[in-house]
Amino acid sequence: MSFPALDMNPDFKVEVHTTHNRGFTPEEIAERCATKIISISDSANPAIQAQAHAFRQHMVKVLEFYMHEAIKSDRTTVYNAILDSGNPELAELIRRL
């Protein structure tokens, strides 16, 4: 498809992701992250497309795992910071999240 040299692609689309009364889950962020890392052309050879999609799904799982690890680790840091500030009940609530 041809379009002006300095203009937006007619198919250009910016996506907006929103949540209600919560943040994004690691699974949602991992999907977004994988899309940034791996783009798969619609015109690629079908065999290569299939391989790329399989790799992308594997990447999503790896990203999800490490995001969960990061959240757990950060929660431990937050728990200890709140505990050190003299709020053991609030710290316990954070730990149980």
Add this chain to the structure above:
Amino acid sequence: MAFNGNFMCTSFKKELLYGVHDFDNSSGDTFKIALYTNSATFTAATTAYTTGNEVSGTGYTAGGGALTNVDPTSSGTTALTDFVDETFSNATITARGALIYNTTPNTTSITVSNPTVVVLDFGADKASTSGDFTIVFPTPDASNAIIRIA
């Protein structure tokens, strides 16, 4: 009175030739993204940020959020640049579109403040309630990047 598509502002194209905008990640200009209701009427002729019809709500400050520039690069014969996805956290807002604009342009050759780069149409009202509102920019390649010179 409504958003009517995505536009690269004509004034922005001209300003590129004057060297007004610098998209470098570490030393470039500060670009911001401001959100608007569907009462806003922006086109390719939009030249500067405005507070008219800008959204308001918890987690959103007038003027919008500062974007993180991605160093310009090239793919084949196409030059392109991108921004890191922007999230308004713990936000209760509804927006139909956005303006990306430059808060620190090179003003040697222009007099306008906060010159616009692009108009973004979300296609429908997007809302978050005590949650995250994230603008996800397209894949930064030669065909899809938000700013590309072919």
